Amino acid sequence: EPEVTQTPSHQVTQMGQEVILRCVPISNHLYFYWYRQILGQKVEFLVSFYNNEISEKSEIFDDQFSVERPDGSNFTLKIRSTKLEDSAMYFCASIVEGGFRGYTFGSGTRLTVV
Amino acid sequence: RKEVEQDPGPFNVPEGATVAFNCTYSNSASQSFFWYRQDCRKEPKLLMSVYSSGNEDGRFTAQLNRASQYISLLIRDSKLSDSATYLCVVNPNGGSQGNLIFGKGTKLSVKP
Numbered sequence: 001e002p003e004v005t006q007t008p009s010h011q012v013t014q015m016g017q018e019v020i021l022r023c024v025p026i027s028n029h030l031y032f033y034w035y036r037q038i039l040g041q042k043v044e045f046l047v048s049f050y051n052n053e054i055s056e057k058s059e060i061f062d063d064q065f066s067v068e069r070p071d072g073s074n075f076t077l078k079i080r081s082t083k084l085e086d087s088a089m090y091f092c093a094s095i096v097e098g099g100f101r102g103y104t105f106g107s108g109t110r111l112t113v114v
Numbered sequence: 115r116k117e118v119e120q121d122p123g124p125f126n127v128p129e130g131a132t133v134a135f136n137c138t139y140s141n142s143a144s145q146s147f148f149w150y151r152q153d154c155r156k157e158p159k160l161l162m163s164v165y166s167s168g169n170e171d172g173r174f175t176a177q178l179n180r181a182s183q184y185i186s187l188l189i190r191d192s193k194l195s196d197s198a199t200y201l202c203v204v205n206p207n208g209g210s211q212g213n214l215i216f217g218k219g220t221k222l223s224v225k226p
Contacts, residue, residue: 033213035214041218042201042216042217042218042219043158043201043214043216044216045213045214045215048213056213058213089155089157091157091158102146102148102150102160102163102203103160103214104159104160105157105158105159106157107156107157108156108157110155
């Protein structure tokens with residue numbers, strides 16, 4: 001069964017550093033998403049991406065965050081200057097166009113900001 | 115008011131028990147509803163969609179009451195492997211472009 005792949009599985013970074021989280025969505029999918037989950041908290045929507053542009057973003061997704069699909073395969077989330085409160089699990093997801101059936105998440109990247 | 119609200123539990127039940135989880139959502143225009151399961155430090159995994167007429171998948175039964183904005187999940191004959199956190203999830207928008215709203219989850223622990 002096709003799956004969404006995320007790398008790295010765990011990243012430790014110093015406060016103020018830039019990080020890039022990578023996702024390889026399922027190949028024929030057209031909608032892409034990033035979510036995050038702070039330890040012990042609920043999963044929260046960050047951003048959705050379609051047709052090479054952001055289609056929706058949450059209040060969490062401020063100017064420190066950006067997304068892109070640089071090569072038609074990878075889907076990346078960049079955090080420019082990490083803060084301690086950015087420490088969380090970051091999940092990528094993708095769905096095929098045409099009907100919403102609930103999507104499949106990647107296994108996540110655990111980001112630890114120290 | 116929280117968008118998706120669940121009893122946090124934990125629910126501690128013996129193997130073979132029947133357990134029910136409830137969930138309420140605040141946006142009456144919400145279109146799609148799901149139950150996800152999340153194991154500790156893992157990604158959420160889709161357990162089942164929830165349809166207006168109610169639906170069943172093996173030991174799992176989901177119900178939706180749009181008038182009360184209430185969703186439920188019933189697990190019969192619970193197994194040790196059912197131990198996880200169950201997330202009530204709502205898509206407020208419908209269509210293909212669905213950013214999901216998650217509840218905080220209800221933790222289930224099934225004991226031998």
